[in-house]
Amino acid sequence: MRDYLQYKFEDTPGFINTFDELPLWSATFGLLLLKHVELKRNLTVLDIGSGAGFPILELAQRLGTSCKCYGIDPWVNANSRAKQKISNYGVTNVAIIETSAASLPFEEGSIDLIVSNLGINNFDDPPLVFKECNRVLKPGGKLALTTNLNGHWKEFYTLFEDALHQLGKTKLLPALTKDQEHRGTIESISKLFTNSGLTVNRVFEEIFEMRFLDGTAFLNHSFIKLGWLGSWKSIIPEAEQPAIFGQLEHNLNAYAEKMGGLTLTVPMAFIEGQK
Ligand SMILES: C[S@@+](CC[C@H](N)C(=O)[O-])C[C@H]1O[C@@H](n2cnc3c(N)ncnc32)[C@H](O)[C@@H]1O
Known part of the structure; x- marks a missing residue:
């Protein structure tokens, strides 16, 4: 309880190394994601294509410790960066898993929310990733992504x-x-959802x-x-x-x-x- 009262910022080279490094590009899309994504208690959340830890670290902290969060990415160096941030920031409800979203290491029907910021343009086989997302989502679970069009x-x-x-x-x-x-269109991306068995329920476009x-x-x-x-x-x-x-x-x-x-x-x- 009130762990935050014990926190003491230490201005070390190791800390500054992982501070303030979110690319503006990722941030712009991330703000759109964070504006609309559902925040609820007790969620199990997965970020596919979590790169150097965004947005899963931000989301994990905004959701708080009733939620358990995972970042999935095959990129070895980005994952080690994400892990350094987790340790430096003292975030306790997020873990990074080094693998491809084409084969998610989760049981069928075990995840409440999957997010992906700028992931889909980078997946080799997007239909396979969507199929995997559908498999691991609980009934009623959501997949929320942001992308350039x-x-x-x-x-x-x-x-x-x-x-x-x-x-x-x-x-x-x-x-x-x-x-x-x-880069897809709303129609082509919606098709990826529906072809995998998911129903598109919210779309927000910005320029x-x-x-x-x-x-x-x-x-x-x-x-x-x-x-x-x-x-x-x-x-x-x-x-x-x-x-x-x-x-x-x-x-x-x-x-x-x-x-x-x-x-x-x-x-x-x-x-x-x-x-
Ligand atoms: C444009 S980056 C976005 C990273 C981060 N989400 C952000 O907003 O900065 C795309 C990410 O997708 C990852 N990626 C590529 N193929 C993947 C796959 N099959 N499964 C999971 N992640 C993948 C890349 O390694 C990279 O980290």
Whole structure:
């Protein structure tokens, strides 16, 4: 009781190492999830694709100790980070399990709530993960996820397509379209729910904007280099990359000059299904 009265913050290198490191990208979607997700006592909660511990650590603390929470992710280094945070923050109701959500280590009908922040675009086999979610959910249990939708960064993709047209590289357009369409629509994601036997009961859509000074700033941003550039480069033969990225950067910069900055829109959704 009143354990919080015993808490003493110690400003150690180990603590600061795990403090204040949630990517803005994850945070934006996470806020949408935390705005709508159900908070109730005595839940068993699972976060699939919990990465470095978000949102499961936040959710575990917002729910309190009547709830037992688990984060599932196959990413070894992210899991060790999440475990460091659990220890540094003294969170007692969450455990990290290193595995794929394609095969959940839980009994049938044992989970009340499954969440996933930006997970589904990263699963190799989303229908299999949804099927597993349905298996482990209790009757009436919920799966709530947030994701970016098709239409994501449409300004960027339009200028990318322009660059391919300008350089006569239209044969690369289908691969670029495929990259864009990797993000689902409300309809295609709802289908994943219903095909697995879950009923979609709540959908909330929002749009947010990401602003950059210009294309050069955008393409050199650590987040872009880390999370996106690899997939764009994989579409283009290596020998053609300097010319195509040069044209793309030029297009982005010209657009930013005309518009007073590079503003990219991101449609996103919270979708909740029930067993
Ligand atoms: C974009 S990150 C999101 C991480 C975190 N939820 C956040 O909001 O920052 C996607 C996560 O899904 C994980 N992932 C990929 N395939 C997975 C699978 N089959 N099962 C569970 N997690 C998976 C990745 O390792 C990564 O941590």
